[in-house]
Each structure stands twice: as C-alpha cells, then as structure tokens.
Amino acid sequence: MANSEVIDKIKSFGMTNQMISEDLISIERQYSVQLGHLPITSEAVEQEYYPQLDAAARAEGAAMARHYEVFYSLERSIRTLVDDTLTTDQNTSEWWESGKIPEAIRTEVTQRIKKELDAGVSRRSQNELDYTTFGELAVIITSNWNLFGSIFNSKKALEKVFASLNALRNPIAHCCPLAEDEELRLRLTVRDWFRLMEK
Template identity: 55%
Template sequence: MMTSQLIEEDLDRIERTFNLDLGRIRKDSAGEAASYYPQIEQAFRAEAREMAPHYEVFYSLERTIRTLVADSLVAADGPSWWSSSSRVPQRIKDDCENRLKREGDAGVTLRSEDPLDFSTFGELGQIITSNWDVFGALFKSEKAVARIMANLNTLRGPIAHCTLLAEDEVVRLHLSVRDWFRQME
C-alpha cells in the first residue's frame, strides 16, 4: 500500500512538471465531475490548475477585506450600519441591493443575505476611503490604500473571468497583497 501511494505521488509530480494528464482516476475527478470533466480540453484544465492558487489568494483576500469592512463599521455604528448610517454611498447601496434582488429573482440559492457580499472590489475600496475616519486608524495612508485597491481591482479581472494571469501580473498580485498588509502594520 505504501509503495502504491509513493508511485501515485511520483505520477502526480510528473503530471505537474510536464503538464500531462495520464488519465488516472483521482479523488477530485470522481463522481459526477468524472462524466464531463474529461471532455474539457486538457489545455484549459492545465490553465485552471495554474490559475487556482491565484484565485485562492484573491478569494481569501477579498473575504478578509469584506470582514474587515463589516467588523469596522459595526464597531463604529452598530449592527445596522448598512441601513441606518450614511457610511455607504447611496449608489453603492442601491447597486448591491439590486444585485441581491436580481440573484433572488433568478431562483438560485443566494450567496448571502448580506448586501455587502454583493459589493464589487472597487466598491469595497470606495467604502474604505469614504470612511477614513473609521479606517484611518487601521492603515498608514489613504492614497496608498486607494492605489492598492485599484491595482487589486485590475488584477481581479483575469482571475474572476477565467483568463490566464500574465507572469508579470502574478508578481504584481503578490506585491499588491504584501502592500495591503504592509499598510496595516
């Protein structure tokens, strides 16, 4: 059994190194996905594997920023900060609530009932900079935060819309994430 596991690990490494699909059945391709995933071009599957770590970084960062925004504004104005304060520009409120309604009208499971979860990355940046009285204590520079958020918003495009992130942009993503956290030191 141990020998089989070691062989499987070696085959996994060979597939990654040489960008191959040896057609082995893996846990992640079992079940329902196994019926359609093999029909997708190998090149697209390889690109997906290459992009997965960047998606994970961006997903985690965006969720972290949403939580930071919500927690900070709850601390400033209480749990009804979204509806009872002027912390969120009305246009952003309207757009988020319209997206929430549109998703509900589509008959799919709502991703969330929190309108903040329907804000775009750019809107999150606007909420932070328009509430600098709250966020200024967390960050070193409003201009730097605005620039970093703009960079991240630009980088979000290829990640969210399933195109490859150029090598330079991978570096830019990592630097932007470092810049974000450096602003909070």
C-alpha cells in the same frame, strides 16, 4: 381482503424493495458499477465529464486556482474588516442603513439582490456587504476614512493598491490566464496590502 391484510402486504412489499435496494447498493460499492441506486457524486460527474475538457485548459485552470484562492481569501478578509469596523463604530451589526454606505452603492446592492431573487436562485448571503464589488469596498473604506485611517497608514497608497488589485482581479475572475509578470505583480500587491496596515 381485510384492510389489515392489505396494509401488511404493502409493508411486506416495501420491506422487500428496501432489502433489494440495499443489496444493489452493496453490489455497486463492491464492484464499482452504477446500477442507479447510489447517488451520483460530484466526483463521479468529474470522472465522466472532466476528461472531455481540453487538457491544456485543465492545466491552466489548475495553475490559476491558486490565484483565485488568494483573491477569494483577500476579498473575504477585506469584507470582514469593513464589517467589523463599522459594527464596532455603530455598536450594532445593523449599520448598512446608517449613512456610512454611499447611496449609489446601496442602490446597486439592492438591484443585485433583486436580480438574484428574480432569477430564482438562493441568495448568496443575508449580508448586503457580500453584494458589493471589490471597487465598492474601496469606496466604502475611503468614504469612512475617519474610521479606517487608524487601520491603514495612507489613504493614497490604499487607493493605489486597490486599483492594482482590481486590475489583477479581472483576468482571474473572467477565467483568463495571468501573465508571469502579473503573477509577480499580484504577489507584490498582496504584500503591499498588508504593508498598508503597518504603522
């Protein structure tokens, strides 16, 4: 058999397989069955495994999701505020090594990045600030009060609000329900955070 005939037969075999695969995908979609040709989506995984989780825990998780969303958004906005303020002051986005970040925090961040890389997972960010803890963000702000004092109206109040937010953050970050009083305290503390920026 000539070389060109072998190549034609391989192409024909490949095309036939492709057509069969497309037909199977069509059948899977039309009849909502799994024949192994559609990629398994996270929705399919949820439908298969999520019902096996305790109903009370699922309901609790749904209730806690809104608190997580508040904290996620708040922490991200604080990081952005710190980044923008230090970038403006240094006139560059390369401010991490400029002496504005306490040495102990820079050392901790370096260790966290190394630990992540050694675990063989993707780096969560190329920005070192994303590796700081919530408490470390407070230290960065207060240790650069000459820059942040024009944004916030009281250093002492800022420290109190950060301490309160950090205490409220723990149950949310460690998958424990917030008591009703603590839900109210969270709402009030978030309001206090924004009041800190009112002059």
